[in-house]
Amino acid sequence: MQQVWNDIKGLLTGRRASKEVAKGRLHLVLAHDRTGLDGAKLQEMREEIAAVIAKYVTIDAEAVDIQIERVSRESTELRVSSPVRNHSTLS
Amino acid sequence: MGKAIVITSGKGGVGKTTSTANIGAALAQQGHSVVLVDADIGLRNLDVVLGLENRIVFHMIDVLKGKCSLQKAVIKDRRIENLFLLPSSQVDEKDAVNEEQMLHLVGQLKKSYDYVIIDCPAGIEQGFRNAIAGADEAVVVATPEISSIRDADRVAGLLAAADIPTRLIVNRISAAMVKKGDMLSKDDVIDILALDLLGAVPLDDEIIATTNKGVPATLEGTCPAAMAYEVVARRLNGEVVDDVVHNVGFFARIGRAIGLSHTA
Numbered sequence: 001m002q003q004v005w006n007d008i009k010g011l012l013t014g015r016r017a018s019k020e021v022a023k024g025r026l027h028l029v030l031a032h033d034r035t036g037l038d039g040a041k042l043q044e045m046r047e048e049i050a051a052v053i054a055k056y057v058t059i060d061a062e063a064v065d066i067q068i069e070r071v072s073r074e075s076t077e078l079r080v081s082s083p084v085r086n087h088s089t090l091s
Numbered sequence: 092m093g094k095a096i097v098i099t100s101g102k103g104g105v106g107k108t109t110s111t112a113n114i115g116a117a118l119a120q121q122g123h124s125v126v127l128v129d130a131d132i133g134l135r136n137l138d139v140v141l142g143l144e145n146r147i148v149f150h151m152i153d154v155l156k157g158k159c160s161l162q163k164a165v166i167k168d169r170r171i172e173n174l175f176l177l178p179s180s181q182v183d184e185k186d187a188v189n190e191e192q193m194l195h196l197v198g199q200l201k202k203s204y205d206y207v208i209i210d211c212p213a214g215i216e217q218g219f220r221n222a223i224a225g226a227d228e229a230v231v232v233a234t235p236e237i238s239s240i241r242d243a244d245r246v247a248g249l250l251a252a253a254d255i256p257t258r259l260i261v262n263r264i265s266a267a268m269v270k271k272g273d274m275l276s277k278d279d280v281i282d283i284l285a286l287d288l289l290g291a292v293p294l295d296d297e298i299i300a301t302t303n304k305g306v307p308a309t310l311e312g313t314c315p316a317a318m319a320y321e322v323v324a325r326r327l328n329g330e331v332v333d334d335v336v337h338n339v340g341f342f343a344r345i346g347r348a349i350g351l352s353h354t355a
């Protein structure tokens with residue numbers, strides 16, 4: 001009930017309750033913490049993955065992105081997204 | 092054979108010592124024999140929170156160095172039956188103790204008391220490893236703030252790796268701020284940390300006032316935080332107890348007054 005009211009208030013005032021901001025930030029921070037990967041390792045992994053993908057399709061290596069997100073209590077998901085430049089290379 | 096419970100948090104200043112003192116006093120009041128162990132070596136505080144600072148002669152490091160017997164270092168709280176303190180040293184360093192020594196010490200205490208409650212220092216270094224070494228169970232204290240929850244998650248991971256069953260106390264909750272949406276609720280924190288809840292303790296001025304006096308709030312009586320800690324103590328003892336409902340809203344209060352509902 002309180003939640004609904006806060007949501008309505010947020011819509012009316014255009015202000016998001018600060019605890020919702022905190023929750024979103026925590027989900028990302030904890031997901032990263034739980035992988036035990038630091039920034040340098042993550043960067044290294046990103047570059048390696050980009051190199052593997054680039055072997056098969058044309059991509060912009062800089063645009064390869066890794067997202068780590070907690071999807072539920074028990075599981076954290078690692079998602080790689082990479083915009084493909086040229087569709088004709090896909091069979 | 093008693094049970095050893097470590098009170099930990101990762102982040103400093105979130106209420107480990109306050110929780111240790113209040114849970115200990117509540118368990119003693121509920122009829123169990125309790126010894127509180129201050130494992131914060133070099134920064135001892137549990138003695139002042141309990142108001143026992145003038146009674147200390149020997150401390151944990153003296154026992155480990157063989158300067159005195161364990162019985163000699165343990166202080167009895169005169170205000171209540173069955174509450175004892177093993178003080179820490181204010182002059183030694185954290186590495187004056189190792190995990191094996193702690194394990195042995197806690198094992199000795201478990202033979203004489205129902206509950207051995209260990210006040211862990213902040214951080215995840217040697218002091219933390221010492222404090223959890225002899226623990227059968229752990230309690231992680233977190234406040235509803237990002238940095239505290241993040242550190243609690245880290246500590247919960249380390250405790251899981253050490254195979255120590257862990258439950259959560261959410262401390263310093265302001266019902267008014269939760270209502271405004273400016274503070275994470277106890278349920279938000281449980282959900283994020285994925286730990287079982289042992290208790291939710293409100294932000295309560297009485298904690299500061301009773302700490303000034305050196306009397307655990309649970310010995311003084313009935314302030315909201317004291318009631319929450321009594322629930323925590325009962326749950327630690329395996330009893331199934333409902334949450335205390337703090338700061339019930341206006342409509343719920345009227346509803347209850349006219350017998351409409353029991354829930355807030």
Ligand SMILES: Nc1ncnc2c1ncn2[C@@H]1O[C@H](COP(=O)(O)OP(=O)(O)OP(=O)(O)O)[C@@H](O)[C@H]1O
Nearest residue numbers: 103104105106107108109213263293294295298299
């Ligand atoms: N529920 C509460 N309501 C109000 N104040 C509180 C509450 N819990 C703790 N405090 C206050 O917060 C401060 C820090 O508490 P405490 O010393 O127990 O934390 P700690 O985790 O043991 O700190 P450290 O990491 O330094 O050992 C104290 O001033 C205490 O009185």
Ligand SMILES: [Mg+2]
Nearest residue numbers: 107108131136
């Ligand atoms: Mg402390």
